[in-house]
Amino acid sequence: MSLNIGTLISAFPGYLAQGIIWGIMALGLYISFRVLEFSDLTVDGSFAAGGAVTVMLILSGKPALLAVFAAVLVGILCGLCTGLLHTKFGIAPILSGILTQIALYSVNLHILGNKANQAVSVDKYSLLLSLRHPGPAIAAAGIFAAALIAVMYWFFGTELGSAIRATGSNPNMSKAQGINIDRMKVLALALSNGTVALAGGLMAQYQGFADVQMGRGAIVIGLAAIIIGEVFRRLIKITTPFDYAISLFFVIVGGIVYYVIMGIALWLRLPTNDLKLFTALIVAFALAIPQLHERRRLSRRKAGSGKGGAGQ
Amino acid sequence: MIELKNVTKVFHAGTANERRALDGVNLHLFPGDFVTVIGSNGAGKSTMLNAIAGVWPIDEGSIVLGGKEISHLPEHRRAPMLGRVFQDPMTGTAADMQILENLALAARRGKRRGLKWHYTPIEREDYRELLNMLGLGLEDRLTAKVGLLSGGQRQALTLLMATLVQPQLLLLDEHTAALDPKTAQKVLEITDRIVSENSLTTLMVTHNMNDAIRHGNRLIMMDSGRVIFDCSGEEKKKLTVEDLMEKFSSASGGSGGSLADDRALLS
Structure with a gap:
């Protein structure tokens, strides 16, 4: 049972492609969890919905790009649903998301023609990307990721996007400045789940x-990508006018790093059954890093070594 | 300018904790009035400001601002007419956003927020000038996150934001209570200047009786959800802290319950 580094290297392009796709999913999650500070659990359902819609439309002979576009629209509807449950009926954020997610399980089964899964073969249909051709798959996923980062950078720099950011940062201040925060929440959740469904369509x-x-488990993977990305982002201490775009780029980096870690775990013959446990440990560790960092900084300062205090 | 008629608000109605926070408040402000509001804890000062701002709907009465009945409007629909500064310096600004972004958000109060860039180059220069007038050194920190500012700086910035779009009424809810005395005086100076330069109609809640006497042209005292004393002009100029203490003790039935707290604030 020797470990052959060659198998790891040959699997790398696959991890890269999947990492970028999960990174796109994480960018959607970034809108709800980071910009709006809304713990939205819809995403498990909207990711699958995106995949289901895409595959069924391709099977019915529609072009793959159109199918992905339809997936985005369906994702937007999922987000609208959660947003309206929360803002119109006063249901708590987490519960609103769970309700939509549960409902989507049935909806997705219907979309898939009452089957648990549907295959779409790259031999019969023209797909945007496939694991059979890792190189072009990386390129295609990369183009989607780059376009998404550009659009998000632009949108969150507009008056409307700025109002969404303010809603997440300080809802009371936003209301005092005349922002309809309910509308901003619904809009942000719609965009978030639209992005997640896009990733689902690409993954399928x-x-x-x-x-x-x-x-x-999409939420956990997405959070892992966001947090790992933030850890790496902190290592680079440059400030440019494009800070925000760089932060978004690092969410994609986080997705890739997560997948490579998973790949290494598999390569080390970690039992597949334990992978979710392993994921949870990675996320818990990544979440703990800022706390651990702060504690170490404080204890160092207490010790009076004079190091590190000035840093960050 | 603003007229409150029989405004009533009961919290926790029908429970053991039922509290009549506003008990038929009547108040009429003339354009340009700068009214200071005093009263002991729980007298209804902040509650009155929140009723005007629309934080929650009132139970009875009417609120007319600039000739328009506003008591049924949600908070964000009243915002275009109101400038607000809060007691907690954290409340009035978005900490994760830049000074520039906060000002740009405030400049669009009551306007449609579309897909244009969230500030223009001209605005940037205007804000630099406005911040310069505050004299707090913020003009060179336009792109700094507001979370990095001190409480006093944040309150001064919130004041600027509250008045960037000229409000029909400025609501100051103990906006210097969380600051140290020196900073509080500085923020009050800035307040006086902004209010007089724009001749703003203003309601300023304060715990400090000296400040209440020294600032504004009119003073009202509240107790148990009602306005119990209202004076302006020459009469207000002659007021002393002792006069106010007397009013307080007669209002609280000589028991002097909250009186001790208020006396402590005078030293």
């Missing part, structure tokens, strides 16, 4: 099937 094509379970 990449793996060659859509599965009603494909979104399970």
Whole structure:
């Protein structure tokens, strides 16, 4: 049972492609969790919905790009649903998301023609990306990621996007400045889940099937990508007018790093059954880093070594 | 300018904790009035400001601002007419956003927020000038996150934001209470200047009776959700802290319950 580094290297392009796709998903999560500070659990459902819609439309002969576009629209509807449950009926954020997610399980089964999964073969259909061709898959996912970063950078720099950021940062101040925060929340959740569904549509094509379970754990993976990205982002201490775009770029980097770590875990023959446990440990560790960092800084300062205090 | 008629608000109605926070408040402000509001804890000072701002709907009465009945409007729809500064310096600004971004948000109060860039180059220069007038050194820190500012700086910035779009009424809810005495005086100076330069109609809640006497052209005292004393002009100029203490003690039935707290603030 020797470990052959060659197998790890040959699997790398696949991890890269999947990492970018999960990174796109994480960018969607970034809108709800980071910009709006709304813990939205819809995403497990909207990711699968995106995959299901994409595959069914491609199977019915529609062009793959159009299918992905439709997936985005369906994701937007999912987000609207959660947003309205929260703002119109006063249901708590987490519960609103869970309700939509649960409902989507049934909806997704219907979309998939009452089956748990549907395959779409790259031999029969023209797909945007597939695991059979890792190089072009990386390029295609990379183009989507770059376009998304550009659009998000622009949008959150507009008056409307700025109002959404203010809503997340300080809802009371936003109301006092005349912002309809309910509308901003619904809009942000719609955009967030639209992005997540886009990632679902790309993932379904990449793996060659859509599965009603494909979104399970998406939130945790997305959070892992965001947090790992932030850890790496902190290492680079440059400030440019494009800071925001760089932060978004590092969410994609986080997705890739997460997948490479997973790849290494598999390569080390970690039992597949333990992968979710492993994921949870990575996320818990990444979440703990800022706390641990701060504690170490404080204890160092107490010790009076004079180091590190000035840093960050 | 603003007229409150029989405004009533009961919290926790029908429970053991039922509290009549506003008990038929009547108040009429003339354009340009700078009214200071005093009263002991729980007298209804902040509650009255929140009723005007629309934080929650009132139970009875009417609020007319600039000839328009506003008591049924949600908070964000009243915002275009109101400038607000809060007791907690954290409340009035978005900490994760830049000084420039906060000002740009405030400059669009009551306007449609579309897909244009969130500030223009001209605004940037205007803000630099406005910040320069505050004299707090913020003009060179336009792109700094507001979370890095001190409490006093944040309150001064919030004042600027509250008046960037000229409000029909400025609501100051103990906006210097969380600051140290020196900073509080500085923020009050800035307040006086902004109010007089723009001849703003203003309601300023304060715990400090000296400040209440020294600032504004009119003073009202509240107790148990009602306005119990209202004076202006020459009469207000002659007021002393002792006069106010007397009013307080007669209002609280000589028991002097909250009186001791208020006396402590005078030293």
